[in-house]
Amino acid sequence: MTASMTSAKPVSARFSPIVLLPLLLALAVFIAFQFLPFVNQPELGATTIPVLTESRSNNEVGVPTNGLILIPIASGVLLLLGIWNLSNVQMIRATSAITVLVGVLVLEYFVIFAMDYSGEQSTYLGSMGIGFWALLILAFLMIVQVFLPRAAADREFQLRSLISNQESAIAIALVVLILVIGTSNPRFVSTNNILDVLQGNAYIAVAAIGMSMVIITGNIDISVGSLIGLLAIISGRLVVSGAPVWVAWLAPLFIGAAIGALIGVLVAYLRVPAIVVTLGMFSILKGVLIIWTNGQRVTDMPPDFYLAQMRPLGISMPIWFMIILTILAAIWMRYSGLGRALYAVGGNAEAARLSGISQQRVVLQVFMINGFFAGIASVLYATQLNIIQATPPPALELAIITSAVVGGVSILGGKGTVIGAMLAAILLNAIRSGMIFINVSPFWIQAVQGILILVTVLIDLLRRRRQAV
Amino acid sequence: MAAINESTQQPVQQRNLSKRLQDMILSQEGILFIILVITIIILSNSNANFLTSQNLFNQGRLLAEVGLIALPMTFIIITGGIDLSVGSILGLSAILVGYTWNNLGLPLEAAIVVALLVSCVAGFLNGLIIVRVNVPPLIMTLATLAFYRGLAQGISEARSVTGYPEWFFGLGQGTILGIPTQLVILGIAIIISGIVLARTTFGRTLYAIGNNMVGARYSGLPVERVTLAIYTFSGLMAGISGVIFVSRFTTTRSDMGSGLELDAIAAVVLGGTSIFGGKGSIIGTVIGLVMIQLLRNGMAINNITSDATIVVIGSVLIFAILVNNLIQRLRTAE
Numbered sequence: 063m064t065a066s067m068t069s070a071k072p073v074s075a076r077f078s079p080i081v082l083l084p085l086l087l088a089l090a091v092f093i094a095f096q097f098l099p100f101v102n103q104p105e106l107g108a109t110t111i112p113v114l115t116e117s118r119s120n121n122e123v124g125v126p127t128n129g130l131i132l133i134p135i136a137s138g139v140l141l142l143l144g145i146w147n148l149s150n151v152q153m154i155r156a157t158s159a160i161t162v163l164v165g166v167l168v169l170e171y172f173v174i175f176a177m178d179y180s181g182e183q184s185t186y187l188g189s190m191g192i193g194f195w196a197l198l199i200l201a202f203l204m205i206v207q208v209f210l211p212r213a214a215a216d217r218e219f220q221l222r223s224l225i226s227n228q229e230s231a232i233a234i235a236l237v238v239l240i241l242v243i244g245t246s247n248p249r250f251v252s253t254n255n256i257l258d259v260l261q262g263n264a265y266i267a268v269a270a271i272g273m274s275m276v277i278i279t280g281n282i283d284i285s286v287g288s289l290i291g292l293l294a295i296i297s298g299r300l301v302v303s304g305a306p307v308w309v310a311w312l313a314p315l316f317i318g319a320a321i322g323a324l325i326g327v328l329v330a331y332l333r334v335p336a337i338v339v340t341l342g343m344f345s346i347l348k349g350v351l352i353i354w355t356n357g358q359r360v361t362d363m364p365p366d367f368y369l370a371q372m373r374p375l376g377i378s379m380p381i382w383f384m385i386i387l388t389i390l391a392a393i394w395m396r397y398s399g400l401g402r403a404l405y406a407v408g409g410n411a412e413a414a415r416l417s418g419i420s421q422q423r424v425v426l427q428v429f430m431i432n433g434f435f436a437g438i439a440s441v442l443y444a445t446q447l448n449i450i451q452a453t454p455p456p457a458l459e460l461a462i463i464t465s466a467v468v469g470g471v472s473i474l475g476g477k478g479t480v481i482g483a484m485l486a487a488i489l490l491n492a493i494r495s496g497m498i499f500i501n502v503s504p505f506w507i508q509a510v511q512g513i514l515i516l517v518t519v520l521i522d523l524l525r526r527r528r529q530a531v
Numbered sequence: 532m533a534a535i536n537e538s539t540q541q542p543v544q545q546r547n548l549s550k551r552l553q554d555m556i557l558s559q560e561g562i563l564f565i566i567l568v569i570t571i572i573i574l575s576n577s578n579a580n581f582l583t584s585q586n587l588f589n590q591g592r593l594l595a596e597v598g599l600i601a602l603p604m605t606f607i608i609i610t611g612g613i614d615l616s617v618g619s620i621l622g623l624s625a626i627l628v629g630y631t632w633n634n635l636g637l638p639l640e641a642a643i644v645v646a647l648l649v650s651c652v653a654g655f656l657n658g659l660i661i662v663r664v665n666v667p668p669l670i671m672t673l674a675t676l677a678f679y680r681g682l683a684q685g686i687s688e689a690r691s692v693t694g695y696p697e698w699f700f701g702l703g704q705g706t707i708l709g710i711p712t713q714l715v716i717l718g719i720a721i722i723i724s725g726i727v728l729a730r731t732t733f734g735r736t737l738y739a740i741g742n743n744m745v746g747a748r749y750s751g752l753p754v755e756r757v758t759l760a761i762y763t764f765s766g767l768m769a770g771i772s773g774v775i776f777v778s779r780f781t782t783t784r785s786d787m788g789s790g791l792e793l794d795a796i797a798a799v800v801l802g803g804t805s806i807f808g809g810k811g812s813i814i815g816t817v818i819g820l821v822m823i824q825l826l827r828n829g830m831a832i833n834n835i836t837s838d839a840t841i842v843v844i845g846s847v848l849i850f851a852i853l854v855n856n857l858i859q860r861l862r863t864a865e
Contacts (some may be wrong), residue, residue, distance in 0.1 A: 103552055282669075284793075333860075335806045335850050337613075341797055345845030456789070464673060473667045506685040512678025519670050520660070 183415060227472060232485040233520065238442050243496040255499075257377065259492045263443040263465070264380030265290075265370075266458070266486035269463040271391045272435030274483045275428050277466050278395075279338035280408040280475030281329060283429070285343035286436050291454030292351045293440035298360035298450040301367045311369060315437035321347075322433020326426035344459070351453065360450040368457050370446040380442045387438070388484040395480065404428060409476025425505075465490060468518045486518075553815040559803025559855045560815045561637040564688055566851070567822050569824040574829035580833060581776070592703075592779065593597045593815030596621070596788075598817075599772045603765035605816045607707040608799050609728075611808025613666035616657060617769040617795060619679035622774030626683040629692030629783035636680040639699055640769050640850040647770045654766015669750060676792070680718030683785040693782045713775045733757065741808030757820035797848050798823055803855065822847070 148399060240256075267287060276283050293314035301310035321343075328339045372379045395401035403424045403484035406414035411421055444450045455461075469477025497507045565651050575582040580725070596850035600617045607614050624646040632642035707715045736757050739747040748754045769788075777783050802819030805809025823844055830840045 128860060136739055190599055204671070225704060300593060328849065328853070332853055337806055338800050338852050339849055341793060341800070342845040342849035343791065345841040346796075349842030349845065353842070460673065460676065464677070467670055467673065473670050503685070503688070504680065505688045508677055509681025509685045512676075512681045515677060516660075516671075516674040519666060520673060523664055523666055 071525040080377075110422055128309060152476070156317060160307050166514075195526070203470050211452055229482040229485060232469065236489050238491055239489070239496055243499055255495070257381070259495050260381050260384075260488060262492055262495070263461075263487040263491040264384040265439040265446070266465055267384045268280060268380075268387055268442060268463050268483045269436055269439035269462045270469070270483040270487055271387060271480045272432035273462050274466045274469070274471045274480045275395070275404055275472060275476055276336075276432045277471045277480055278404050278408045278475060279425055279428050279462075280342065280411070281366070281425065281428070282463070283325070283432055284337065284463075285325070285347055286340075286432070286462055287454050287458030287460075288344050288351060289318060289321060289433065289436045289457060290440040290443060291451075292354075293437055294444035294450050295355055295360060295452070297441055297444045300361060301363050302360060307364065307367050310367060313439050314440045318433035318435075318437030318440065319430045320433070321429070322429040322436070323426065325433075326429030329424040329429065330425035348453075349423035355452040357452050359452055360446070361446070363445075363450075364508065368445045368448070370442045380446070382439065383442060384484060384487075387435075388480050391480045399426065400427060405476055407475075461490070464515055490515075541835065545792070550639050558811060559859075560818060562858065563801070563803065563815065563818045563851065565688055567783045567818055567825070570822065570825060571831070574825065575842060578829075581829060583855075586828070586832070587716065588706075590824050590828045591697070591714040591717075591865065592711045594820055595711070595717045596772045596776055596779075597791060597794045597798060598717045598820050599720060599768045599775070599821055600765075600791060601798045601816050602813065603761060603768045604792075604795045605802070605804055605811055606728065606737055606761045607668070607815055608804050608806060609737045609766060609808055609811045611744070612758070612762075613672065613796070613806075614654075614657065614668065614762065614765045615672040615792050616653070616675040616679055617765060618791040618793075619676050619683065620650050620769035621773040621791060622683040622785055623653060623679045624685075624770040625685045625777045625783045625787045628774055628777050628784050630686050632695075636790050639696060645773055645850060646774060646812065647767060648753040650770025650773070651653070651763050651764045653768070653852075654763040654769070655759065657764030657766070661762065662755045662758050667711060680785070680789065686774050687783070687785040691784045695777075695781065700778055701780060702779070705776050707771070713779075716771070716775070721813060721817055732799045733760075737761070738809055741805075743809075783813050785808050797844065801848055801851055 086505045107249060231270050256467055269290060274281060296317060297310045297314045299306060300313055305313075325336075325339055327341060328334050370378065370380050374382065395404065403414065403419045406417070407424045414424075415421055443454070465487040466478070466483045467473060467481075467486075468490070469484070471477065471480030471483060490511065493511055494507055497510060498504065502510070555773070571582075580586055600621070604614060604617065614782050627646040627649055628639075628642050630638055631637045631645045635642075644742055651693065657668075660666050661668050702712055703757060707710050728737065736752050736754075739752055740757065742752055747787065773788065776787055779788075798818070798819040799811070800806055801818050801822060802811070802815030802817070804815060826843055826847065829838045830843065
């Protein structure tokens, strides 16, 4: 099917001038480097990398410093164009490889500039070299992968299989990120911070387990953010009104599953598209939440309610939940009947029906499971601070969907694992945290995250296409 | 498929008048229109202030921004795609108007042009990667939803820009011949989009792509160019919407328009455009838009809190699609 889809694109032998665009851009960036106020600053350490300075005396051309913002944008564009071209059959691969490399280099210059600009210790510049080479190696691996012939020797095959699934690709990205930021700011790799990085998105990772299953069946749930907010308030109100703590912990799970069942019935049996149902539920749940709470936060919970603040064996509870639930869910999806049915329904609904799987029942069940996991996530969210906010974090559903999708769960259904989703949730938080450690302005964090999401998705897509050919 | 919308079907056989009338009433647009009329009757009976031109024009102002976004969204959803990044493009456009005018010192006219150009580029980038790399539109626009909003945040650094010249507020607060300016813009956009969708080759190509993309490609239709065009158009409209937004609010903030994409999608889907593509109309979208806005307004002037309205709108969305599904299924069963 995928093969026929790619071949459906008419292949013309004509040379399209647009393929030269990246080369021109690369040239433009190169020329810009000649004219921008880059100077070698030997007093800053043993680095030979020129540093972009802001001081007037070095800025002979008088380029406004506002223009510096163009550098990360240009590098992002170059990276994207390079990656895009790698997929383009007409493109000369060497050209696209150069584009990717130039993109990486420019990005690296920017990081160095950001380091210098933020007035960090000069020794960091020297150690940034490690991060630089790590990025280069990553780019090289990517390019090598493209050049490798299909039926190659064993060793090359191993290299390819290392980066041939999204889970390991994200794991590598995570390691590289920790390496790069850790070398520039050792505080980043301290145990406390690593635990913080793991914990920050843990409830999102738990919710992403359910979301991955929903997406694997070819559906989607936009209402999950509102649902988590509502269930958290329910949990808090219950315990404040004097219910036992275990009731307050368990109630969201079952209410979540019940709301999931309602969505599931509408989607599976009444044939309303999932995106429409959950778009409606998104408004309904959000409205109910606002009317009910009236903007009031929930406070004064009993001390033994704070599940997420417990630290068995020195590791906080959300991390335990995230890892154990993800492993259990991964095993369940791989080996149980219903788990396989999720993939069957999402991959090929007709074949699933012919092999005796009730598509309707599977879809109903998957929405119930999703509601259940949203319930667990809501308890972790509700108990992490001493107050429960009246509204959930904005765009929570998008963060959850993004984790699943970046983790390699195909929006078209039938592909992906919950392990990828968990790693992606951690990666997204690591990026956020890492940016702060290398003093990137917090206003730019979301833009960088957006680019990284895009790059991850593109790489995943290209790899799938190469495997399909 | 049997359930092809009347506007996509060639009049192969001559049908009698009553049958055609029945078809018209039982189409999604027809049912919605009837619901809309009933809603208006109920609302105008319950409150005398509802059916005044003053109130309706005010509602028109509020509706215009979502409306401008919902039109290209109809095109995109008809092709089977979706654009989640429009709210962020709106924010980016709003920020760029303020930034280029205030910080870069451009005249405001030029600042608006820059904002609209960047919005076009943003939409074009969506379309380019969707077409060239075959990224599913949902994922591509989900990523750019974060990216464009991030750009807006980064450029503005959470500072708002105020103090625009007086003439600029005419766009979001003034009137032309007694009608709010942005409502006139929306009206023109609706007429053009309606004609383009229903009466031109371009519009028919959208339906063809939505029904069968591979088929459309093999029939020699310029699938890629058309797809690129509608995403660019979507970016442009979001940009225009952003400028109007700034003019109406007299300030720019980077979180402007967040969540607007869901409002626009709700209006389009409520208007009978199938989320799977191949089916839908501009008239339906307009009815959907008006319906949502009137519900909101009608409940507000009857002293129902605005939070309760989103519950009602969500329920109406699900219920309308549900009823339509049942009717269409009964009709095909006949």
